[in-house]
Amino acid sequence: MTAYEQALAEFAPVLGLETHVELGTASKMFCGCATTFGAEPNTQVCPVCLGLPGALPVVNEKAVESTIRIGLALHCTIATWCRFARKNYFYPDMPKNFQTSQYDEPLCVDGHLDVEVDGEVVRVEIERVHLEEDTGKTLHVGGATGRITGASHSLVDYNRAGIPLVEIVTRPVAGTGVRAAAVAKAYVTELRDLLRGLDVSDVRMEQGSMRCDVNTSLHRAGEPWGTRTETKNVNSLRSVERAVRSEVERQAEVLRRGERVVQETRHFSEATGATSPGRVKDDAADYRYFPEPDLVPVAPDPAWVAALRAALPAPPSVRRKQLVAQLGLSDLDAQAMVNAGVLDVVLATVEAGAPAAEARNWWLGALAQRANETGVEPAELPVTPAQVARVVALVAEGTLNAGLARQVLDGVLAGEGEPDDVVAARGLAVVSDTGALGEAVDAALAAHPDVADKVRGGKVQAVGALVGAVMRATRGQADAATVRALLLERLGVEG
Amino acid sequence: MTDLTRLTAAETAAAVASREVSAVEVAQAHLDRIAAVDDRVHAFLHVDAEGALAQAARVDAGELTGPLAGVPLALKDVLCTEGVPTTAGSRILEGWRPPYDATVTARLRAAGVVVLGKTNMDEFAMGSSTEHSAYGPTHNPWDLDRIPGGSGGGSAAAVAAYEAPLAIGTDTGGSIRQPSAVTGTVGVKPTYGGVSRYGLIAFSSSLDQAGPVARTVLDAALLHEAIGGHDPRDSTSIAAPVPPVVEAARQADVRGLRVGVVRELTGDGYEPGVQARFDEAVQALVELGATVTAVSCPHFVHALPAYYLIAPSEASSNLARFDAVRYGLRVGDDGERGLEEVMALTRAQGFGPEVKRRIVLGTYALSSGYYDAYYGQAQKVRTLITRDFTAAFAEADVLVSPTTPGVAFPLGAKLSDPLAMYRQDLATIPSNLYGGPAMSVPAGLSDGLPVGLQVMAPVQRDDLLYRVGAALEAARPFAPTPLQWETA
Ligand SMILES: [Zn+2]
Numbered sequence: 008m009t010a011y012e013q014a015l016a017e018f019a020p021v022l023g024l025e026t027h028v029e030l031g032t033a034s035k036m037f038c039g040c041a042t043t044f045g046a047e048p049n050t051q052v053c054p055v056c057l058g059l060p061g062a063l064p065v066v067n068e069k070a071v072e073s074t075i076r077i078g079l080a081l082h083c084t085i086a087t088w089c090r091f092a093r094k095n096y097f098y099p100d101m102p103k104n105f106q107t108s109q110y111d112e113p114l115c116v117d118g119h120l121d122v123e124v125d126g127e128v129v130r131v132e133i134e135r136v137h138l139e140e141d142t143g144k145t146l147h148v149g150g151a152t153g154r155i156t157g158a159s160h161s162l163v164d165y166n167r168a169g170i171p172l173v174e175i176v177t178r179p180v181a182g183t184g185v186r187a188a189a190v191a192k193a194y195v196t197e198l199r200d201l202l203r204g205l206d207v208s209d210v211r212m213e214q215g216s217m218r219c220d221v222n223t224s225l226h227r228a229g230e231p232w233g234t235r236t237e238t239k240n241v242n243s244l245r246s247v248e249r250a251v252r253s254e255v256e257r258q259a260e261v262l263r264r265g266e267r268v269v270q271e272t273r274h275f276s277e278a279t280g281a282t283s284p285g286r287v288k289d290d291a292a293d294y295r296y297f298p299e300p301d302l303v304p305v306a307p308d309p310a311w312v313a314a315l316r317a318a319l320p321a322p323p324s325v326r327r328k329q330l331v332a333q334l335g336l337s338d339l340d341a342q343a344m345v346n347a348g349v350l351d352v353v354l355a356t357v358e359a360g361a362p363a364a365e366a367r368n369w370w371l372g373a374l375a376q377r378a379n380e381t382g383v384e385p386a387e388l389p390v391t392p393a394q395v396a397r398v399v400a401l402v403a404e405g406t407l408n409a410g411l412a413r414q415v416l417d418g419v420l421a422g423e424g425e426p427d428d429v430v431a432a433r434g435l436a437v438v439s440d441t442g443a444l445g446e447a448v449d450a451a452l453a454a455h456p457d458v459a460d461k462v463r464g465g466k467v468q469a470v471g472a473l474v475g476a477v478m479r480a481t482r483g484q485a486d487a488a489t490v491r492a493l494l495l496e497r498l499g500v501e502g
Numbered sequence: 503m504t505d506l507t508r509l510t511a512a513e514t515a516a517a518v519a520s521r522e523v524s525a526v527e528v529a530q531a532h533l534d535r536i537a538a539v540d541d542r543v544h545a546f547l548h549v550d551a552e553g554a555l556a557q558a559a560r561v562d563a564g565e566l567t568g569p570l571a572g573v574p575l576a577l578k579d580v581l582c583t584e585g586v587p588t589t590a591g592s593r594i595l596e597g598w599r600p601p602y603d604a605t606v607t608a609r610l611r612a613a614g615v616v617v618l619g620k621t622n623m624d625e626f627a628m629g630s631s632t633e634h635s636a637y638g639p640t641h642n643p644w645d646l647d648r649i650p651g652g653s654g655g656g657s658a659a660a661v662a663a664y665e666a667p668l669a670i671g672t673d674t675g676g677s678i679r680q681p682s683a684v685t686g687t688v689g690v691k692p693t694y695g696g697v698s699r700y701g702l703i704a705f706s707s708s709l710d711q712a713g714p715v716a717r718t719v720l721d722a723a724l725l726h727e728a729i730g731g732h733d734p735r736d737s738t739s740i741a742a743p744v745p746p747v748v749e750a751a752r753q754a755d756v757r758g759l760r761v762g763v764v765r766e767l768t769g770d771g772y773e774p775g776v777q778a779r780f781d782e783a784v785q786a787l788v789e790l791g792a793t794v795t796a797v798s799c800p801h802f803v804h805a806l807p808a809y810y811l812i813a814p815s816e817a818s819s820n821l822a823r824f825d826a827v828r829y830g831l832r833v834g835d836d837g838e839r840g841l842e843e844v845m846a847l848t849r850a851q852g853f854g855p856e857v858k859r860r861i862v863l864g865t866y867a868l869s870s871g872y873y874d875a876y877y878g879q880a881q882k883v884r885t886l887i888t889r890d891f892t893a894a895f896a897e898a899d900v901l902v903s904p905t906t907p908g909v910a911f912p913l914g915a916k917l918s919d920p921l922a923m924y925r926q927d928l929a930t931i932p933s934n935l936y937g938g939p940a941m942s943v944p945a946g947l948s949d950g951l952p953v954g955l956q957v958m959a960p961v962q963r964d965d966l967l968y969r970v971g972a973a974l975e976a977a978r979p980f981a982p983t984p985l986q987w988e989t990a
Contacts, residue, residue, distance in 0.1 A: 104822035
C-alpha cells in the first residue's frame, strides 16, 4: 500500500476545485485591446486596461456569451439579472487596484459535470461560473529565482490585464475515497475537453490560459470535515493528480501526529511533486466588494439564452462516441487512445482535416515521445490539433517529408510559431528545385567516382550511398525519390 | 470696439460665423483677460494659449463649424485633455499629461470650441470652496476674500470674471450648482448619463456628471447640447437623444407649468437674504403664469448622510489606482524601499487631508461587517429619495429650492469644520442621488452677493430646467459681476 492509499484508508478526503479559464475572445473584457499571447510587453494596452484616470469599462458581449455557454454546458441556471462587483486590493499588476469581478451575483449557478473514473461515473457539482478580468504579469528581476525575494526591481506587463477570465467553482467533492486524485484529474480533463468543444478558450494549461486551484481536506469517518488548504496554480493535468496525492499524504501525517492542519495557501512544485506553504490565508483580507458603478447590470434575454442552449455542441463524451464510430476506429484502438490520453486531440486533429491514421500516428508516436520526455500529457504539449493537421497537410502536398515534419513540430513545440512560420524560418521545405538539387547531385558524383562507376557497371542498388550523400548535403530537405531518379538519369542508368 | 470678453457665447459664435471678428481675436482677448486678472482670481491651473490659438485658427480657416465654433471655454481640470496637464487639483497627478481626450473634451474640440485652459477645483472634486485644491484656492470675483464655491470654483469664477463665456464643471453633490449660485452664474447638472463620463477622473461613479457653466441660460443650453448624447465608451450613458434644451431656453415659457416648492429645502438653515430672493423668484414665476404648490420630500433630510457614505465608498475604490506605479507622483523610490512603502509614501504625500478623510470613511463603510449598516443602508435611502422625487413629480413638473443655504462665505471660514462645509450641499445632493437634472440660476443679491435658485426636473426632462431658467432670466435680468477690485 502506498502512503497515499494508506492515508485514504484512514481518512476521508474532501476536494474543491477552482478553475480559471482565459476566454479566447479577440478583444479584452472591458476594452478593444487584442489578446494575442506572447506579444511584446505592454503593446496590447489602452487607457481602459491600464486603468488611466477617467477611463471606463464596457462589457465585452462575446465574453458574456461564452460564459453563458459554459454555464449551460455545465447544466447551470443562468442569471436573468446580475452585476459585476469590484474586488478591492492593492497589487502592482492590477492597474486599478481593484479587480472587476462578480461577487454575490454570478452569471451561472448550480450545475454539474459528470466524469468517468475507472468506468464509473462521478458527478461533480458546480457551485458557480462567473466572469472577471485577468491581472497583468509581474516579472521580478535581479533575484536568483525570479521570485520577489531578492529581486532588485520588478517589471509589469499589462498585456494580460483585462483579458476575460471565467472562474468555475465546484461544490465540495466528498466520498471519492482513494479515487480522490483520479477524480480531480478526470474533472479537470473533462472540463478542459468540454471548454475546447465549446471553442471558448484554447485551454492551454502550460501557457496559463487554464489554471487550477485545488482545495483539499481530510477528516475521519463520522467526524466533521477537516480544515482545507488551497494549492495554487497547478498548471498541468498530471500536477492536479500529484498535488492532491501530495497534499493528502502531508495532511494525513499532520493529523496522525495529533496536530492541526493550518488553513493556508500552498504552492505546488513541479520539480519535487510536493506542496509548500505560501502565505497564510489572511483572515483580515477584506476585499470590500461592492457593485461596480461604472457598469450597468447584465440581463441576458431568455430567448437569447435559449438559442445559445439549442446551439450547444454535444458534450465530449457523446462526441467521442460519435467520432469513434464515424472514423471506424475499433473499440480497442479507441481504448488505447483513451489510455494514452490522446483520444480528444486525435479527434480534434481529424476535425481539423487530417486523415485518422495520420492523426493517430503522430499523437501516439512522435508527440507521445516528446510528451514523455518533458513529463507532460501529450494533450498538454504546446501544439494544437490544428497545427498537427497542418503539418500532416504539408507532408501530403509534398512540402515536407517525414523527417522534416518532425523538425517542424519540434519548432512549433519550441514556440517558434505556426508550422508555416517554422518552415519559412528554418528553411525546411523539401528542395524540389531540380537546379539546386542538380548541383548537389553533381557534387556527390564528383566526390564518389568509385560508387558512380559501380552503378554504371550495373550495381544499381549502390546508388543508395549517393542518395545518402545528397540528402546529407541538403540537410534532409530533398525528396529521396527525386534524388534517386536524378542520379540514375545523370549516370545513364535505367531505374 | 466692444470688449469681446463681455459677449455671451451665442453672440460670440454669431460674430465669428459672420466674420465680424475672428476666432483668434476672440481667443486672444480672453487670454489677455486671463493674464490681466487671474493672478488675483486664480481660476486657472493651466492656460493653454498655444492650443487655444491653434484651435481658433482652425475655426477661422473654416475647418470647424457649429453653434459654438470659436467660443472660448474653461475646462475643469478633472477632464482629460490629450497632452495638456490634468491634475484633478491634486499633487498626486502633478505633471501628468493624459494620452487621450475625455469624450467631453473631444466633442468640444469637434464643435470648434476653443479650450483656454484647465480650471482650479477642490482636490478630486471633494469640497465646496475650492480651498481643498493642492494648488491654492480660487477667489470669488464678487469679493476676492470669499470662496467661489466648490468643487468647481475655478470654472464658475472664470465665467464670472469674464475670463471665459463658458466653462465645464462636474457635479457629484453640487459642484456645478453651488459655485454657480455663489458666483451669479448659470450651472447645470444634466441627467445622470446625459453627458459621457469617459475621461472624467472619477470621484463617485454613480453620482458624477459633467455639465455647463455660463452667464446666460441660452449659453448653458448651447453647451449642454454640444457635450451631451450617447457615448458607447460609457456604459452608463443614456442611449436616447439629448432633450431639446436649446429650444426650451429660447421658448422661456412657464405658462401652465406646475412648480413645486420643496418644504424640506427651505426655511430653517437658510439665510434670510437667500430665502427672500428665493420667495421673490417663485413669485415671479407665478406672475409668468406658473402655478406653485408646496411638496414634501420627507427623506431628503437623510440625503446628506447617505451621500457621505456612497460617495466616499466609491471614491475609496476609484482613487486606489493612484499608486505611483504607472503615472503621477512617486515618492521615496530610492532603490532601497519596497513597493508597498513607496505606494504608502506617495499616497501620504500626494493626497490632501480632505481626500484622505473620505478615503478612510469610504474604506470603513465598505468593510465586511459594516457594509450592510453603512453602504447598504445608504443605498436604501437613495431608493427612498428617488421615490420622494417620483411622488413629487406627480404633483409638480419641476421642483425648486434655494441652491445653497447662504451666500459665498469668507475664505477659511469653514475649513476647520468639515460638517459645516458639507452642509453647503444640503439642497443639491438629492438630485445626484436620484439622477435627475438640476440647474442653479441667479435669483438676485443678498448683501451684494449672488443668490441661486435651484430647479430640479425628472430624469431626461432637462428641457424643463431651461424653460424655467430662461423665463426667470427674462423677467429678472441677472446682475453682472461688479469687479470693484479691478478698478480699486
Ligand atoms: Zn485595453
